[in-house]
Structures are given as structure tokens and as C-alpha cells.
Amino acid sequence: MKNIYSNIYSFNKKVLKKTIKSLNRGNLVGLPTETVYGLAGNAYSKKAVKGIYKLKRRPKKNPLIVHYYDIAQASKDVILNKNFFKLHKKFCPGPITFVLKKTKSSKIVSSATSNLNTVAIRFPNHKIIKTILKLLDFPLAMPSANLSSKLSPVNAVDVFENFKKNLKIIIDGGQSKIGIESTVVDLTKKLKILRPGIIDSEEIKKVLKVNLSKKGSKIKSPGMLKKHYSPGIPIILGRKPKNSSHAYIVFGKKFKNIYNYFNLSKKADLKEAASNLYKTMRRIKKKGFKKIFVAKIPNFGPGVAINDRLTRASR
Numbered sequence: 521m522k523n524i525y526s527n528i529y530s531f532n533k534k535v536l537k538k539t540i541k542s543l544n545r546g547n548l549v550g551l552p553t554e555t556v557y558g559l560a561g562n563a564y565s566k567k568a569v570k571g572i573y574k575l576k577r578r579p580k581k582n583p584l585i586v587h588y589y590d591i592a593q594a595s596k597d598v599i600l601n602k603n604f605f606k607l608h609k610k611f612c613p614g615p616i617t618f619v620l621k622k623t624k625s626s627k628i629v630s631s632a633t634s635n636l637n638t639v640a641i642r643f644p645n646h647k648i649i650k651t652i653l654k655l656l657d658f659p660l661a662m663p664s665a666n667l668s669s670k671l672s673p674v675n676a677v678d679v680f681e682n683f684k685k686n687l688k689i690i691i692d693g694g695q696s697k698i699g700i701e702s703t704v705v706d707l708t709k710k711l712k713i714l715r716p717g718i719i720d721s722e723e724i725k726k727v728l729k730v731n732l733s734k735k736g737s738k739i740k741s742p743g744m745l746k747k748h749y750s751p752g753i754p755i756i757l758g759r760k761p762k763n764s765s766h767a768y769i770v771f772g773k774k775f776k777n778i779y780n781y782f783n784l785s786k787k788a789d790l791k792e793a794a795s796n797l798y799k800t801m802r803r804i805k806k807k808g809f810k811k812i813f814v815a816k817i818p819n820f821g822p823g824v825a826i827n828d829r830l831t832r833a834s835r
């Protein structure tokens with residue numbers, strides 16, 4: 521039988537060489553990170569950036585995150601500041617993205633940042649992507665490897681299901697440990713969280729010893745779609761399904777083990793729940809349920825990110 525996943529590769533020296541060659545030519549590859557899988561291309565190449573928007577069917581006004589191996593590499597493209605250094609020291613490499621002002625000499629293709637004068641940068645923490653970034657002489661523009669508005673992928677097969685053979689190389693780096701996208705924090709003016717993630721506002725405040733801009737204000741990133749992270753079936757929040765033909769996403773030990781109940785974390789651990797979120801929504805869809813109901817999930821720590829994704833998915 522022909523292997524339908526013939527574009528999914530295990531990581532080895534030969535595959536590394538092939539990947540580097542492909543990225544050098546301005547082609548795209550699917551790569552694992554600790555948060556979600558990404559669709560990677562040379563951030564300095566017009567061809568690569570154009571390819572990313574086209575393949576993802578992403579609106580042009582939604583800028584991409586640019587990924588670096590280290591600070592030295594990033595300093596060519598963005599103006600680093602005190603808050604950046606503090607947060608970088610504490611959390612990087614890791615699941616946090618910084619919005620900073622672009623340098624005049626930056627080689628980042630302007631369409632990658634939707635012509636803004638700022639760039640969102642990240643230092644991912646996964647062995648495979650770190651090995652690749654270290655060998656390249658350009659950073660990687662890398663949005664999550666899903667079609668625009670759909671669920672982000674957390675393993676290589678999820679990436680395949682989005683792009684099939686339109687992506688020549690997808691590297692299998694196992695299940696993404698964190699399972700939701702990085703926290704995006706704006707460091708250009710008043711400190712502000714644009715997209716919540718596993719690193720929450722309390723942790724950021726503690727490191728910077730400051731208050732975040734307008735507590736409880738609306739989270740907004742340019743181009744951030746109203747409807748996003750959608751599994752493709754209706755989601756109803758804060759309610760229980762009337763019968764067992766609908767799926768019920770729950771959290772904590774008080775829920776029974778029933779076949780249409782999907783527990784994000786029996787031990788009520790919000791980090792674990794975040795890592796199970798997209799995986800669970802995909803499983804429910806594959807099982808053929810036509811609707812998802814979701815129990816109340818605590819709205820603190822990683823719970824803020826979980827509720828953000830669920831709210832967008834339910835629109």
C-alpha cells in the first residue's frame with residue numbers, strides 16, 4: 521500500500537539537509553515547535569512570504585511571527601528594549617512572542633509584517649526547529665500550519681490534513697507539548713498582551729514589576745480574526761448537551777467517564793487542559809459529533825488562553 525503520508529519525515533541528517541536546501545530556495549516546510557506546528561519560510565524572501573499567505577489563505581492584513589535562534593540574529597531586524605531583555609531571560613527560548621519596532625536596515629519582507637513598522641518575534645524551544653534556525657542565515661516567518669480560521673495543528677498528521685501534498689516537507693517532531701499558540705506581548709508602547717497563552721499576565725507582570733495596560737481591555741492583534749481556531753462544527757459555551765449525541769468538553773474530577781464527555785484535565789490542571797484543547801476538538805470532529813458543548817473553565821492563568829480560543833471558535 522502506498523504511504524499517504526510520504527511527505528512526513530522523521531528527523532535525521534539527510535532530512536535536515538533537504539529541509540535547509542528547500543528553505544534556502546524560498547520553499548515552505550511544516551515544522552514542529554513546542555506550542556503548535558508552523559508553516560515555515562524565509563522571512564527575507566518575497567517568494568516564501570507570498571507562498572505562506574497563499575497556502576494558508578491568510579488575509580494580507582494579518583502579520584506573521586518571525587522566528588530566531590538567538591538575540592544576535594534578532595537584533596538586526598528589531599529594536600530591542602529593557603522589557604524585552606527581562607522577558608527573554610526568563611522565558612526564552614519558549615512560548616512567548618514579542619512585538620517590537622522594526623529596524624531601518626531590517627531585511628524582513630514588508631508583506632510579512634503587513635507593512636507595519638513593528639515585528640512580532642519569537643525564539644521557539646524545540647530541538648528540531650532550533651537545529652534548523654541555527655544553520656540558516658535568515659529567520660523564519662512561521663504562522664501556525666493551518667488554513668486561516670481553522671484549528672492549529674499539534675502533530676505532523678494534523679499539518680498533513682491541512683495541506684495534503686501541497687507541502688513537500690513536513691517534519692515529525694512528535695506531539696507539541698504546549699498545544700496552544702504562544703503568548704503575544706506588545707513591547708512597543710504600553711505593555712499589552714495581544715494574545716493570551718500559557719505564559720500568563722501575572723507571570724509577565726512579576727518579571728517586569730509593572731501593570732499591564734488597561735486591565736481587562738480587549739485583546740487585539742492586527743488582523744486577528746473574529747472567528748478563529750474553529751473545528752468546523754458549532755461550539756456552545758457554558759452549557760451541557762441535552763442528549764448524548766453531542767460532545768461535551770469538561771474540566772476537573774467531578775465529571776463522569778461517559779463516551780460523549782471529553783475531559784481536558786481530570787486533575788483540574790489548566791496547563792494540561794490547554795495542551796489537550798485542539799487535540800480534543802479534532803478527536804470530537806473525527807468521531808462524527810455535530811456539536812460541541814463546553815463546561816465552564818476557570819478564567820485565570822492558562823485558563824484565560826483556553827477561554828480566548830474557545831470564545832473565538834464559538835463565533
Ligand code: TXA
Binds near residue numbers: 639714
Ligand atoms: O506559537 C506560535 O506563536 C505559533 C508557532 C508556529 O510559533 N505561531 C503562530 O503564528 O501562532 P500565527 O501567525 O498563527 O499568529 C500570529 C499572531 C497573530 O495574532 C498576529 O496578529 C500577531 O501574531 N502578530 C504578528 N505580527 C504582529 C505585529 N507586528 N503586531 C501585533 N501583532 C502581530
Ligand code: MG
Binds near residue numbers: 663
Ligand atoms: Mg494561527
